[in-house]
Amino acid sequence: MLQRLGRRMGKLTAGWHFVIPWIDSPRTYSWRYYKASTNGRLELINFKGRKLISTKTESMDFPKQDVISRDNARITLDAILNYRISDPVTMIYSTQNLPYMLSKLLQAQIRNAAGTLDVDKIVDDTTVLSGIQASLNNVTSKWGVTIEKVGVQEVDTHDLRGALAKRKTAELNNKEVIIKAKTDKQTTIVRAEGKRDELIRVAEGQSQQTVSRARGEAQAIINRANAEARSVQEIARVVSASGEDPTSYLLAVKYIDVFGKILLYQNTSVEFLPAQAAFLLTSKGLGLSTIAGNRARQ
Secondary structure, three states: OEEEOOEEEEOOOOOOOOOOOOOEEEOOEEEEEEEEOOOOOEEEEEEEEEOOOOOOEEEEEOOOEEEEOOOOOEEEEEEEEEEEEOOHHHHHHHOOOHHHHHHHHHHHHHHHHHOOOOHHHHHHOHHHHHHHHHHHHHHHHHHOEEEEEEEEEEEEOHHHHHHHHHHHHHHHHHHHHHHHHHHHHHHHHHHHHHHHHHHHHHHHHHHHHHHHHHHHHHHHHHHHHHHHHHHHHHHHHHHHHOOOOHHHHHHHHHHHHHHHHHOOOOOOOOOOOOHHHHHHHHHHHOOOHHHHHHHHHO
8 A cells, every 4th residue: 555645645556666765655554463373372463564465365263262152051162264355445544453353343243143042053053153244244344354254163062061962962862763763654654555556456356357257257148149049040940941830849849948957856747738628727726617617618
């Protein structure tokens, strides 16, 4: 950032620029903040008189922070912040010690977000705290800084570790029981559906077999009736050709057939009557002897 006699002139990008010595000078800035080192200790970062401003995305690992959840549980969060200086001019003239400002702002937002969540929710899904990115951007946009990501690397629940571990184990056991029950239920359903389909197929097969048998028997009856009709027609033709009454002949044949079947029964006999006396005997058996006698006298 170039200044002329202490007044802002503009920013210098990459390339050649002409400046007036002792009149034009760059605007410098200083940062002083703490960051978490690899061995878990806090490391002081302190530099002064910087002239160049990087617009690349940078990551800052802030010290761990104790917060209180909505259910009054004390937990420690290890948060990390990715940010980028989008407007160097605004940043250098509106902020002083930007990392320290970001650290305090992040702490306040994390406390507010954790206070609205239960401890188990924070432990199970740390991404719920990522929602503070929008609220951070609302503030840092005035500084010429864009927050690209807020993440939680570690959640320390201190004395609640054992209780949360037991709860997690119980939840896993419950899920296992539920999954097994659903599997057994599905297996039972599949078996029942298979048995049902088998019964349906057997019933359909039996029904088809019965229909086929009935059709065969009906066709056999039709064939026998047709054969008998052709036989009767042929007999009637031959009898008619010989000058006889085909009806009397066919009735005689039926009588003989019926007599043959009657004689098959035990203790059964057949008596033949003269045709002239058949009417009289029949009338007497029916109680018509008086009428028959009157007719005889006449």
